[in-house]
Each structure stands twice: as C-alpha cells, then as structure tokens.
Amino acid sequence: MSASEGVKELDRDRLIAGLVDGLIGLSTGEERSFPVTLPEDYDREDLRGVEVTIDATVHAVRERALPPLDDSLAALDGHGETLAELRDHYRAALTEAAESTDAERFEAAVLERLRDAATVDVPQTMVDREVDRQLREMELRLAGAGLRLDKYLEYTGQTVEQMRGERREAAAMRVKLELVLEALAAAEGLEVDEADVEREEERVAGGRRLTPDQRHNLHHAAHHDLLLRGAAQRAMEIAKGEG
Numbered sequence: 001m002s003a004s005e006g007v008k009e010l011d012r013d014r015l016i017a018g019l020v021d022g023l024i025g026l027s028t029g030e031e032r033s034f035p036v037t038l039p040e041d042y043d044r045e046d047l048r049g050v051e052v053t054i055d056a057t058v059h060a061v062r063e064r065a066l067p068p069l070d071d072s073l074a075a076l077d078g079h080g081e082t083l084a085e086l087r088d089h090y091r092a093a094l095t096e097a098a099e100s101t102d103a104e105r106f107e108a109a110v111l112e113r114l115r116d117a118a119t120v121d122v123p124q125t126m127v128d129r130e131v132d133r134q135l136r137e138m139e140l141r142l143a144g145a146g147l148r149l150d151k152y153l154e155y156t157g158q159t160v161e162q163m164r165g166e167r168r169e170a171a172a173m174r175v176k177l178e179l180v181l182e183a184l185a186a187a188e189g190l191e192v193d194e195a196d197v198e199r200e201e202e203r204v205a206g207g208r209r210l211t212p213d214q215r216h217n218l219h220h221a222a223h224h225d226l227l228l229r230g231a232a233q234r235a236m237e238i239a240k241g242e243g
Contacts, residue, residue: 016042019054026058046142046152110239111232114184115177122176130171131164181231188234192226200226 010020022034033055042048067073074086139149153159184190200222201215210218 022054023056023058026056026061028058028061031055031057044141044145045138046145046147046156050156106239107232107236110235111177114235115173115180118176118180118183120176120179120183122172122179126175127168127172130175131167134167134171135160135163178228181228181235184235185227185231188231190227190230190234192223192230196226197223 010023012020016036016039018034018036022032022036026032033053035051036054037051038047038049040048067076069083071082074080074082077086079089080086142149142152153163197219201218204218204222
C-alpha cells in the first residue's frame with residue numbers, strides 16, 4: 001500500500017497509529033517501508049484491522065511556524081476580532097461537541113440496557129436478513145472502491161460463510177433492539193406523521209425516479225425507521241424521568 005503523496009503533519013491524534021513512528025527520523029530524499037495495522041474504526045470497513053505496508057518517500061521536511069497568540073490570530077482564523085472572542089468561539093464549539101458526545105453515549109447506554117433487559121424471541125430468519133443486508137452494503141462499498149467481493153475474500157483468506165458467522169451475533173443484537181423498540185412504540189401508542197414519512201422518502205430517494213414497487217418499499221422503510229427513532233427518543237425520556 002503506497003502512502004498518498006502530499007504534506008503530512010506528524011500528529012498522532014490525526015494519523016493512523018504507527019504511521020508517525022514510522023516516519024520520524026527520515027530526512028529529505030530518504031525512503032522507508034514499514035507495516036501498519038489499520039484501526040478498527042477505519043473508514044473502509046473491509047480494511048479494518050488489516051495489516052498493510054506503507055511505502056514512504058520524504059520529498060521535504062518542513063516545520064510549522066505558528067502565528068503570534070494575539071488579536072491578529074483571531075483575524076487570521078475568522079472567528080472574532082480579538083483573542084478573547086476567538087477563545088469564546090472555540091470554547092462554545094468544544095462545549096457543544098462534548099454535549100453531543102455525551103448525549104450519544106447516553107442514548108447508546110440506554111438502548112443497550114433496554115435491549116439486554118428485555119426477553120424477546122429473535123427469529124433466525126430476521127437475523128439472516130440482517131446479515132444479508134450488511135453483506136449487500138459491504139459489497140456496494142467494495143464496488144465503490146473498485147474491488148469485487150470475491151477478490152476481497154481472496155485477499156483476506158475468508159469465505160462468505162465465515163463473514164456471515166462473524167456478523168451473526170451483532171445482527172441478532174440489532175434485530176432484538178428493533179423488536180424491543182417496536183414493542184415500546186406499540187405500548188406507548190406512538191405514531192408517525194405522514195408528512196415526516198414523505199420528507200424522509202424524498203431525502204432517501206435523492207431525486208431518483210423510482211418504480212411504484214420501489215416507492216412502496218421506500219415508504220414502508222421510512223415509516224419503520226421513523227417509528228424506531230420515535231421509540232428510541234421515548235426511551236430517552238423515560239430514562240431521564242420525563243414521564
């Protein structure tokens with residue numbers, strides 16, 4: 001795997017783990033090849049956890065020159081006219097990001113607790129359909145990257161059945177959560193506004209012309225997705241003691 005050409009800032013918080021250590025010490029004109037294991041949250045799911053070889057050539061080494069920490073920095077950044085205003089801007093942005101992260105973690109914890117506390121029979125046919133859906137999505141992502149599924153399997157040394165087996169437990173948990181949320185929606189008498197369903201349809205369709213059957217299936221999927229979102233929101237309200 002060849003490293004992309006361009007300027008790379010050696011920041012361990014922004015680059016793949018191991019990449020910085022592999023590049024440190026190189027001077028202009030030097031080359032080095034070294035292995036790196038891609039992280040489990042790598043953008044391309046098919047490459048998560050895969051060990052690749054980085055071929056790096058250093059064309060130039062530069063040192064970042066930081067601007068002075070005064071009002072001119074605010075003007076350069078474009079957020080405020082003074083250093084105090086710049087600090088206020090980023091303080092507010094960081095606070096908002098932290099609150100969003102906390103809310104996401106809280107929702108994930110509540111839904112996990114709700115799922116695990118429920119006793120639900122999960123039909124294997126639904127699990128199989130969920131695994132099929134995940135594999136179809138993966139095949140589409142591979143195709144978008146110019147790689148066929150059979151070539152990917154050859155590269156990783158896996159079989160389709162092994163891939164299905166690896167995904168079965170997570171698929172079962174996803175199906176169980178959906179069944180629990182459907183039950184919560186029914187118990188709480190939740191309904192979905194048809195106008196919201198139509199807007200969701202148009203968003204997902206993205207202007208594409210659909211056949212009547214495709215439109216019907218999309219309508220059903222949009223209605224179901226919004227119902228689950230509503231049930232998840234209701235679960236958050238209950239967990240917060242809001243009734």
